[in-house]
Amino acid sequence: MKLVYRITGACLVGLAMLASTTAYAGNPDRAGSAGVGQLLINPWARSSGLANSNMASINGIEAQFMNVAGLAFVKKTEMMFVNTNYLGGSDIHINSIALGQRVGESSVIGISVAAMSFGKLDVTTADLPEGGIGDFSPVYANIGVSYAKEFSNSIFGGITMRILSESISNVKAQGVSFDAGIRYVTGERDHIKFGIALKNVGPPMRFKGDGLTVTGIMSNGTSLTVEQRSDKYELPSLINIGLAYDFLLSEKMRLTTTGNFTSNSFTNDQFGFGAEFSFNEMFLLRGGYLWENGLTNSDERMNALTGPSAGLSLQLPFGENKSELGLDYSYRVTNPFNGIHSIGVHLSL
Numbered sequence: 164m165k166l167v168y169r170i171t172g173a174c175l176v177g178l179a180m181l182a183s184t185t186a187y188a189g190n191p192d193r194a195g196s197a198g199v200g201q202l203l204i205n206p207w208a209r210s211s212g213l214a215n216s217n218m219a220s221i222n223g224i225e226a227q228f229m230n231v232a233g234l235a236f237v238k239k240t241e242m243m244f245v246n247t248n249y250l251g252g253s254d255i256h257i258n259s260i261a262l263g264q265r266v267g268e269s270s271v272i273g274i275s276v277a278a279m280s281f282g283k284l285d286v287t288t289a290d291l292p293e294g295g296i297g298d299f300s301p302v303y304a305n306i307g308v309s310y311a312k313e314f315s316n317s318i319f320g321g322i323t324m325r326i327l328s329e330s331i332s333n334v335k336a337q338g339v340s341f342d343a344g345i346r347y348v349t350g351e352r353d354h355i356k357f358g359i360a361l362k363n364v365g366p367p368m369r370f371k372g373d374g375l376t377v378t379g380i381m382s383n384g385t386s387l388t389v390e391q392r393s394d395k396y397e398l399p400s401l402i403n404i405g406l407a408y409d410f411l412l413s414e415k416m417r418l419t420t421t422g423n424f425t426s427n428s429f430t431n432d433q434f435g436f437g438a439e440f441s442f443n444e445m446f447l448l449r450g451g452y453l454w455e456n457g458l459t460n461s462d463e464r465m466n467a468l469t470g471p472s473a474g475l476s477l478q479l480p481f482g483e484n485k486s487e488l489g490l491d492y493s494y495r496v497t498n499p500f501n502g503i504h505s506i507g508v509h510l511s512l
Contacts (some may be wrong), residue, residue: 199338208245238313423435435452
């Protein structure tokens with residue numbers, strides 16, 4: 164266990180040093196040159212309703228996407244399932260499930276799985292471009308294993324390793340990526356929060372499979388099969404830097420304002436802003452806005468998301484141990500397509 168602490172500490176120190184020297188590292192000229200775009204899609208309803216702006220304040224198992232340090236706030240056991248109708252009308256769905264378990268007084272382990280479904284696609288060939296010879300289903304999925312720790316009353320940190328897979332019937336790519344994050348909490352009522360997270364760092368990936376082979380007939384009548392090697396592609400690495408401030412309006416009402424800066428390696432940098440209103444931690448209403456350069460110009464826009472997002476949650480306590488059952492929903496505005504709808508169930512024991 165001491166070895167785990169040392170590795171975690173080294174990762175967090177390196178993350179802080181890297182983030183402190185990074186500013187406006189976005190590179191729109193490299194847009195489209197990275198792969199594994201699934202790593203950039205937030206499959207969770209709560210944080211997506213805030214336009215991904217709450218990386219400094221996110222708590223629980225959903226934090227494994229935004230800032231894994233927030234996983235350290237799992238009290239005992241948490242489970243969550245979310246279904247996302249991605250880009251309404253495109254027939255793309257994302258099913259996500261996560262589990263978090265506290266181990267010891269200050270450590271939490273978590274696991275998350277996100278899988279994208281694209282429906283059935285026709286198999287086509289050069290000779291049969293119209294199909295009619297069968298169909299296949301692309302499979303995009305990632306599995307994350309996380310560890311988070313409370314180092315003190317103010318400092319929290321964590322790391323995540325993800326196994327990545329993207330495949331069709333005869334071509335596939337597999338790889339691994341790593342996330343690391345820290346959070347600092349201060350103020351008389353722990354109402355000021357600061358976070359840094361480094362995401363999607365890992366070795367390049369490459370597609371392989373029988374689908375990259377070509378068979379031809381030579382002049383002497385013999386066949387020759389040639390395997391084409393696809394080029395390697397990078398992961399969409401990024402850095403998140405965020406702030407959050409809690410306005411405690413009364414004993415039952417809270418208003419949290421959030422802000423986040425995302426420095427992307429392969430596209431525009433982004434700024435996210437949001438606010439969450441909570442009544443007795445049972446009813447929560449959220450709204451956010453995600454901005455990047457060229458967002459308001461249809462000729463320059465490089466993102467299907469056009470900025471606004473909103474969401475709500477209903478948390479119902481039950482049992483003697485103050486367990487909670489939560490229902491979450493979020494909506495993100497897109498152009499084109501008919502928005503992104505996410506609905507989920509959250510159980511805290």
